[in-house]
Amino acid sequence: MFEIFGIPSQALFGQLLIGLINGSFYALLSLGLAVIFGMLNIINFSHGAQYMMGGFAAFILLQQTGLGYWPALIIVPILVGITGMIIERTMLQWLYKLDHLYGLLLTFGLALIIEGVARNFYGSAGLPYRVPDSLTGGQNLGFMFLPNYRAWVIVASLTVCISTWFVIERTRLGAYLRAATENPALVGAFGINVPRMITLTYGFGVALAAFAGVMAAPIYNVSPQMGAELIIVVFAVVVIGGMGSILGAILTGFGLGVIEGLTKVFFPEASNTVIFVIMVIVLLVRPAGLFGRRA
C-alpha cells in the first residue's frame, strides 16, 4: 500500500479503472453517434434507448431462450441493428434534406417511445444480469484488484473502436463511406448504391449501441432509464470530440472517462459536472470540437 499526492493507491487506481470502464462506454456510444452523424447528418437522439434495447434484449434472450452472455453479444447487436435499419428506411430517410432539428426531434420521440415500452413491461427497477462464468473473479495486480469482466470490457471496447476506425479510415469500403459523406450525389454517379450504404451505416451505429448495452448489462443492471442517464454525458463527449470525427469520438470517450474518474478522487464534488465544464470550455475555444473539421 502506498500513496500518491496523499491519496491511497487503491483508491486512485480503483477510480482510474472505473474511469476507463465508463470511458469504454462513452467511446463506443459516441463512436456510433459520430458514424451516424457523419453519414446521415442526423443527431441520433435514440442512441441511448438503443443501448438500453441492447441490455434488455440480452436479458430477454436469457429469460426466454436461455441464451447467455456470449451468444447475446453477437445476436443482440444484429437484431437491434435490424430494427435500426427498419427505422432508417421507414422514417429517417425522409429527413436528410431537412434541418438537423427534424432528425433530432424524430429520434428523441423514438427514444421516449422505446423507453416507455420498456418501462411498461419491466418497470423502472433495475434487472440483474449475471457476469458470465468465464469472466467472474479477478486478478490481484499488487497495487489494485482488477475484476476480469471489467478488464474484458476495456479490451473489447478498444478492439471494436480501433477496428471501426481502421475500416473507415483505411479500407476501400471506408473510402466509399468518407466520399459519400462529402458528396453523396457524385458517389452515386459512380454507380455506388449510396442509399443502401446509409441504411447499413445506421444499422451499424445502432448495433454498436446495442453491443455496448449487452456489455453494460452485468455492470450497471438493465433498466429502462439506463440509456437516458448515459446519453447526456455521451452527447457532451461528442461535442467535445467534434461531431462526425471517428478518432475524436474514441479518444475523447476514453479520455473523459479517465478525467471523470480522477476528478472523483481529487475533487469528488465536481465529478458529475467536470465533463460539462470541459464541454463549455471547448465550445468557447474550439466550437468545432477538439478533433472536428470546420464545415
Add this chain to the structure above:
Amino acid sequence: MLDPQSVTHAARAPLLSVNNLQAWYGESHILHGVDFDVMPGEVVTLLGRNGAGKSTTMKSVMGLVARRTGSVMMEGQELISLPARKIARAGIAFCPEERGIFASLDVEENLMLPPQIRPGGLSREAIFELFPNLKERLGSSQGTKLSGGEQQMLAIGRILRTGSRLLLLDEPTEGLAPVIIQQIGKTIRALKEQKFTILLVEQNFRFASTVADRYYVMEHGKIIDKFANSELDANVGKLHDYLGV
C-alpha cells in the same frame, strides 16, 4: 476536312440519343427540349454561353437533376427514369465541372474510388501513362491538396478505370493554365484513339476545335445549331454571335 471515321460512325446507331430532354431546378424550368445524338467513338461538344444549359444537360443525362422528362437512350436502353447509380452502371462516366475530388480521401483512394462497372477499363499503368504527374503525387495525403490541373487529371483518370465507354467531361479546361489545357487536349485525342466516346461541355471553342468531331450550340435550354468540325471555319462568324466572344 471530314474525318473518314466519323462518316462510317454516322451510318451506325447512336451510342447516346437524347430527345426532348426537359429539366427543372425547383420551380425554374432550365432545359426546354434538348435533342442530340452521340455516335460511338465520336467527340461531341456542347457549346454555349454561361447559363445556356450545357452543364444541366450533362447532369440530366447522368441523372443528377431531380426533375427531368424526355428520353435519354444509351445503347438502346432508356435511362430517363433511372437513378444516377444505374445510369453509371449502364456505362456512362461523369467528370463534373467542379472536379469532385474528395478532401477526405488521399490521391490513391480518389483514383481507385469509382468501381469497375464492366471489363475493359484502363489499367493504373495506362492512366499514369496519360497523366505522368499523377503517379508522382500518389503519396499525397489529401486529394484536394493537388493543383487545379492535377485535380482535373485525377478526375478524368479515375473514370477511365471503370470500363465505361462514354465519358461526360464538364468544362475540363476551366481555370487551367494553357500548358495544362494542351495536355488535357492531348489526353482527349489519345482517348479518342482508344475508341472512347466523349461528350464535352466547353465555353472555349478554340480548345474544343482541337478535339471535337461535331458541335451542338445551346441557348436558353435548347439546341439552336449544330455543325461538324469540318464546317467550323464557315461557322466562326455565327459562333462569335452565339458565344458573345
